[in-house]
Amino acid sequence: MSKGHTYVQWMIALIAESTVLTYGLIAGWISPMKSILQSDSSPAGRPLTSMEMTWVASILPLAAISGVPLFVYISDNCGRKIGVFIMAVMEAGCWVIKLSTANVPCLIIARILAGIAAGGSYQLIPVYVKEISQDNIRGMLVSMNTLMQNIGIFVMYAMGAYLDYYTVLWVGLVVSLVSVVASITAPESPPYLVKLGKYEEAEKTLAFLRGLDVNDKVVQNEMDYMKEKDSEVKEQPDVTLVTIFKQKYSRTGLLIIMIIISTQAMNGTYSIFTYASTIMKASGVTLSPELQTLSIPIVMIVGSFVSISCVEKIGRKIILATGFALAAIGLIGIGTVLTVQYQGGSMPGWMPISSIILTVWCYSAGVLPMPYVIMSEMFNFHIRARVSGCICCYAWFITFLQLFIFTPVSNLIGMHNMMFCFSGVNLIGVLIALLIVPETKGKSVDEIEKILANK
Structure with a gap:
């Protein structure tokens, strides 16, 4: 602008x-x-x-x-x-x-x-x-x-x-x-106000958000676009999960996001920062208690800043694929350290903490935020809340499952093998990001819908 x-x-x-x-x-x-x-x-x-x-x-x-x-x-x-x-x-x-x-x-x-x-x-x-x-x-x-x-x-x-x-x-x-x-x-969001038919309020809110006059061409163009999309949607039957699956673009988008979320939720990092102290101790990390406690959220914050600064420059697809790839490397490093220690050997002191930092950083910089950025851009505002609801409900269940089974499964197969399993999930995530995820950076909903309809 x-x-x-x-x-x-x-x-x-x-x-x-x-x-x-x-x-x-x-x-x-x-x-x-x-x-x-x-x-x-x-x-x-x-x-x-x-x-x-x-x-x-x-x-x-x-x-x-x-x-x-x-x-x-x-x-x-x-x-x-x-x-x-x-x-x-x-x-x-x-x-x-x-x-x-x-x-x-x-x-x-x-x-x-x-x-x-x-x-x-x-x-x-x-x-x-x-x-x-x-x-x-x-x-x-x-x-x-x-x-x-x-x-x-x-x-x-x-x-x-x-x-x-x-x-x-x-x-x-x-x-x-x-x-x-x-x-x-x-304020209420302008698309929702348009959905209610409150056009004057939507216009004023949009102008307030953009720092423009209500009669500015930019505001009027956005309002015309939202009214047009709202009219198209209202001419269609009420949106249900059945109607979402009947439309190829929304069905394809929903399936792509579910696959990404499944890989993200089971990539292992949520368990790592939840049970950080246990994993650090098992890996031989000997930081002071305060530094050990604060190191992981500090790394996650740095990763978030990287994500925010790069998302509009590099694009969602590349950041997601890179995040999965580097997280896999980090998890292989953790698994290797745990395996060597399990067999009575020792590894350099920098390797376990470096591997943990790399894994957590990649999760925060790419693996966690990108699926939700893509999801927020992939669907029109009439079905966006309902589709994202289905996805998030599924994501929370997978997250609960990962947390609940982490300790018993780790005790059964060994924490070192658990890390290798998680690294395999991340490698699958790389392929998914590169092969089936569309790039949504800078694209309108109409453009994204056309891409999904052709997949």
Whole structure:
């Protein structure tokens, strides 16, 4: 754009993605609090058992499965803005319950509430951010979702190392309350307003977001395009999963995204940063406890910055394929170290930590954000929320499954073999990214639909 500005779009994206920052705090809470909850001075009044901790840790992604259809319904029938506000309120409720009591049933209820809210983190938020963004920055703004999550994890790890149990909870509550208040000020997305027939409000909102006058040609062209797409959609029958599968472009797009998400969710990195201390100890890493705790979220934040800076220059497809390829190399390195140590040998001290850093960095820079960037760009706004809901529901289930089976399967086949299995999944991801994933950078929805229809 030769005139106007983008800072309002950045500000609104940050407000929406503050809920993802809170999700990062909640997701990272288990790692520093696990030792406290299982100690003799546990705020629960007794040490939590290993099985109780397993359920407290893994119930969040399981609960997120139910949160996805809820936020699909809310975003389609009540609006994107209302959905963001409800997410923020539910996250605040999680902290309130934890502050009230630390008994196991209440901790699980708090995690379920947070999990339901998390269901919108990678479904509703990318849809909303995409719909308020102009084409040349939409990739950066959607990719920022991962950065906010990683900052949340880092802050929680840092607080957990130096602050007491209840102070951490109060900080989390304050962040959530700020998110609640800020979400009230955010506008509804212009495409959703067009869907409701509120053309004048949509026009004003679009002009506000772009920093232009309502009569500017850029605003009028975008409005004409949204009205045209809305009219086309309304002439068609109500959108259901059946109608999505009947259209070749939407069916192909849905299948491609499901394949990418399956590979992403089972690539092993989520288990690595969830059980980081265990894997580092098994690999022979001897960092100080504080540095060991903070190293992984720091690497993830750096990876997120790389993703944001490169996504509009290099493209989604290349970043995704490169992320999978380098993650495979990192996992092979971890598996090799664990195998040598299992057989009684030793490896250079730099190799295990370098392999772990490479794997986590690639996950944050490419493997995690790119599927959601591609998904947010692949479908028109009438079916975007419903399709992304199906995908995210499936992704949360796979994530829960990976977390729940990681420890027993690692005990059965050995952690070294588990790393080699994960590396194989990443190599498959490279082929998928190069062979079947379309490049969506800079393309309109119509152009992407034509590409999908010809696949």
